[in-house]
Amino acid sequence: MPRAGLSPDAVVDAALEILDARGSDGLTLKAIADATGVAAPSLYKHVRGLPELRRLLAIRIINETAEQMGAVVMGRAGNDALKAYLTEYRRLASQYPHRHALAERASYDDPTFTAAAERLVNVAYAVVRGFGLEGEDLVHAVRSVRAAVTGFVSLEQGLGYRAATDTDASFAYLSRVLAAGLRPSPTPSAAQ
Amino acid sequence: MPRAGLSPDAVVDAALEILDARGSDGLTLKAIADATGVAAPSLYKHVRGLPELRRLLAIRIINETAEQMGAVVMGRAGNDALKAYLTEYRRLASQYPHRHALAERASYDDPTFTAAAERLVNVAYAVVRGFGLEGEDLVHAVRSVRAAVTGFVSLEQGLGYRAATDTDASFAYLSRVLAAGLRPSPTPSAAQ
DNA sequence: CACCCCGGCTAATCGAATTAGCTTTTCAGC
DNA sequence: GCTGAAAAGCTAATTCGATTAGCCGGGGTG
Numbered sequence: 001m002p003r004a005g006l007s008p009d010a011v012v013d014a015a016l017e018i019l020d021a022r023g024s025d026g027l028t029l030k031a032i033a034d035a036t037g038v039a040a041p042s043l044y045k046h047v048r049g050l051p052e053l054r055r056l057l058a059i060r061i062i063n064e065t066a067e068q069m070g071a072v073v074m075g076r077a078g079n080d081a082l083k084a085y086l087t088e089y090r091r092l093a094s095q096y097p098h099r100h101a102l103a104e105r106a107s108y109d110d111p112t113f114t115a116a117a118e119r120l121v122n123v124a125y126a127v128v129r130g131f132g133l134e135g136e137d138l139v140h141a142v143r144s145v146r147a148a149v150t151g152f153v154s155l156e157q158g159l160g161y162r163a164a165t166d167t168d169a170s171f172a173y174l175s176r177v178l179a180a181g182l183r184p185s186p187t188p189s190a191a192q
Numbered sequence: 193m194p195r196a197g198l199s200p201d202a203v204v205d206a207a208l209e210i211l212d213a214r215g216s217d218g219l220t221l222k223a224i225a226d227a228t229g230v231a232a233p234s235l236y237k238h239v240r241g242l243p244e245l246r247r248l249l250a251i252r253i254i255n256e257t258a259e260q261m262g263a264v265v266m267g268r269a270g271n272d273a274l275k276a277y278l279t280e281y282r283r284l285a286s287q288y289p290h291r292h293a294l295a296e297r298a299s300y301d302d303p304t305f306t307a308a309a310e311r312l313v314n315v316a317y318a319v320v321r322g323f324g325l326e327g328e329d330l331v332h333a334v335r336s337v338r339a340a341v342t343g344f345v346s347l348e349q350g351l352g353y354r355a356a357t358d359t360d361a362s363f364a365y366l367s368r369v370l371a372a373g374l375r376p377s378p379t380p381s382a383a384q
Numbered sequence: 385c386a387c388c389c390c391g392g393c394t395a396a397t398c399g400a401a402t403t404a405g406c407t408t409t410t411c412a413g414c
Numbered sequence: 415g416c417t418g419a420a421a422a423g424c425t426a427a428t429t430c431g432a433t434t435a436g437c438c439g440g441g442g443t444g
Binding site for chain 2: 399401402403410
């Protein structure tokens with residue numbers, strides 16, 4: 001029995017592939033074991049169990065997302081950066097819908113997870129800071145941007161958007177609403 | 193053995209309670225059977241299985257949400273309606289986080305589900321129409337509003353919003369951004 | 385060369401889903 | 415009120431995945 005050369009990271013690698021291919025329900029230790037050419041119990045030498053594997057997956061996904069988002073945003077500023085941020089986030093989520101679903105609601109106390117989440121949020125801060133916001137307003141704006149884009153992606157992948165209307169155009173509309181709204185003190189006057 | 197008096201609806205009732213109390217992972221046929229005082233296989237007389245039960249749950253949740261949202265929005269218009277819509281959606285999702293998580297990404301071909309989803313979306317249309325939008329813009333605006341509010345709720349319940357900043361204030365900020373942005377042709381000019 | 389730990393394995397347990405097939409309650413119709 | 419069928423329960427049995435226990439070989443270290 002030659003060593004399979006597994007490691008926690010390798011297990012997460014395999015898990016990611018299975019998540020992409022079969023979705024969250026298809027993500028079983030059995031499937032990962034088969035994919036890595038090992039018996040299921042052997043996986044316990046590398047991860048504590050399925051819940052922990054999901055945590056590691058969330059961390060991996062968030063870290064990779066942060067890295068990719070950071071790379072795309074780098075060298076841009078203001079509206080240009082915001083558009084790039086939004087577009088790339090949506091593109092990533094479309095390419096890996098199951099990863100997005102897994103990561104969107106993930107929450108753990110674990111410092112490693114916290115660090116990853118912070119890394120991702122920091123990209124949004126970098127983008128939004130270019131709009132001249134400060135203090136609480138900056139926090140509000142970052143939360144608003146992240147909420148809008150994650151929500152759009154979730155609805156797009158779920159029940160929403162049955163109308164024939166082009167979703168790209170809707171995304172562009174939302175992007176404009178955000179770009180226009182990110183000001184130190186959003187106009188308190190109502191529409192109309 | 194007296195009849196337990198179950199029905200598909202009664203099973204969904206029990207499932208809802210368990211979902212609320214133990215979350216999506218705790219939602220098992222075994223748990224529902226115990227709660228309804230019946231043996232697990234008996235549930236199959238009312239629902240096809242766990243996947244179907246989840247579908248029924250999603251339908252129920254979306255229908256109830258639509259009803260509640262409709263009631264709150266009724267009699268209001270314009271900005272007032274929008275604020276009420278956003279606030280009530282967030283309140284509902286906070287009260288029943290697991291329901292929101294289950295329904296947010298649900299998607300089925302089933303006409304019953306489609307009808308429920310449409311009912312819910314129609315509330316948003318009723319609200320947004322008050323902003324004088326037409327055609328595609330109306331669709332874009334509805335999608336934007338729904339994306340923003342669902343995304344906010346998801347992030348609020350998940351990893352987001354670790355900063356000390358008050359989330360109510362952030363929600364108010366997002367609400368203002370939306371209210372200001374819902375115009376026939378969102379200002380294409382960048383911020384700053 | 386002996387030892388010890390690591391990473392894999394097999395066997396076994398557990399819990400939940402689901403299927404099969406039996407029994408009893410209900411209740412519509414005579 | 416009696417009767418037969420459908421509905422609604424039940425128990426037994428199967429399957430599958432997670433997880434635990436305990437065994438074993440290999441390889442690097444002292």
